[in-house]
Amino acid sequence: MQLIKDKKVAATLAAATCALLGTQPAQANEQKDDAWQFDTAILYYGESDRVQLVEGVFNAKKDFGDEHIFSAKLVVDTLTGASASGAVAQPGVQTFTRPSGNGSYQVNAGETPLDDTFRDTRVQLSGQWTQPIFENTRVSTGFNFSNEYDYLSIGANASLARDFNRKNTTLSFGVSYQFDSIDPVGYAPIGLAQMQLASEFDSEEAFRTAFDATRDTEDKDKDTFDVLLGLTQVINKRMLMQFNYGYSVVDGYLNDPYKLVSVVNDTGLTLRNLHENRPDERTKHNVFWQTKYALDSGVIDVSYRYSTDDWDIDSHTIDSRFRWNISETSYIQPHFRYYTQSAAKFYEPFLEESTPLPMFASADYRLGEMDAYTIGLKYGQTLSNGHKWAVRAEYYSQRPTSDGTAAIGVLNDLDLYPSIDAFILQFNYHF
């Protein structure tokens, strides 16, 4: 018994000495290097009356020694529920054709039109390998693959990082390429083509012919090219900062094939609905700054991101987490996030019959003016066997607002910019 106690004291002393010297105990390193580290999580995301998502993550990581690190991640998610189609609410019942052209659905008076046909399962697999190539220089390469019913994405990335100034400064440069193939249900609608309604045709055959004429049967895809420049800097014993600049170009099919734009008359009543049409190229710039500050019993983590693009969407994001270690083995962590964005230049909550049809138009609220808040709380604990678990609950609220477009007639009495509230619950386990 005494021997075990002495061993424990010796180990504690060794660890304390190593901490003082700023080095990791060699033995601990060897043990850590040999072992696979697994991070798992299950997340529930639910919007009231809209999308419900369950997502599982399995992440494996192994250090093969000398900073040769491999990691792989498997993500599976399943999504059900309804999503706003972009069409405006109306004082009467509205009928919409399903994206496949098979059947229709109705939306009650005064309600925001939601397309309730979403049901999808996505599988994503990614891997990353990092290793040193010269002294103080690391290279990292990775791939990712994601597949769902109507969407396939494959990508690769590579980056180089170099430490300077006694490893207090790290500069990094990375590139990533992503190829996405989109195979919409019922083929991609032609941009700004009118949504056809079976009830307006004498026969199913006549409707089918008209429906097919609004579809583009060609394959749809897009290419995304990203560049990321990073600078990580140790400021002092307790603080480090990261600055990133990101440049991203997307080229190809950027429409959401399931979104509509309503054309209304001068009293605000819908005459027809059109399939949205977005430009086929988008260039984005991101500036990201993050600071982490170590307290005696916790960590303050604050980040800010500014983003701008040639669709005229500017956004600001502040994300902050405060980890408070309530004991040697447990912590709580409040989380607050604020996001605000301006509208895309082609965002139109609705189109007016009296004005000429623009070249591009989307009523997707996610491209409109919007503020969003997240507040959350996480609790984590380390078990006696070294495994860790955590649970977090968050509330996410999206508040779309008018971009200045004046409502017309009956639209004045309807909610064109409904808020969306979501609840997030997540459980993590690390072993």
Next chain:
Amino acid sequence: MKKINIKNNLQKIVFLLCIAQLGGCASLGVEPWERQFLAKEEMALDAEGVDLGLDDHIYFSKEATSGGRAFAGGGCGCN
């Protein structure tokens, strides 16, 4: 009259500030034996990688902006 492009000027200022930061970096930092706080697991920039990945997926699907911390990427037709 020449129109002043505020956005371009802002980008230049941000760029110059970043360059200025680089110059100041040489005098910042700590000695290897002063890293007891920085070496803590929770101080790593990717300390909560799984959470950050899940958050990125949610916000990528619900907002017009993505990336910043990592590649903006694409990868799903999330609704």
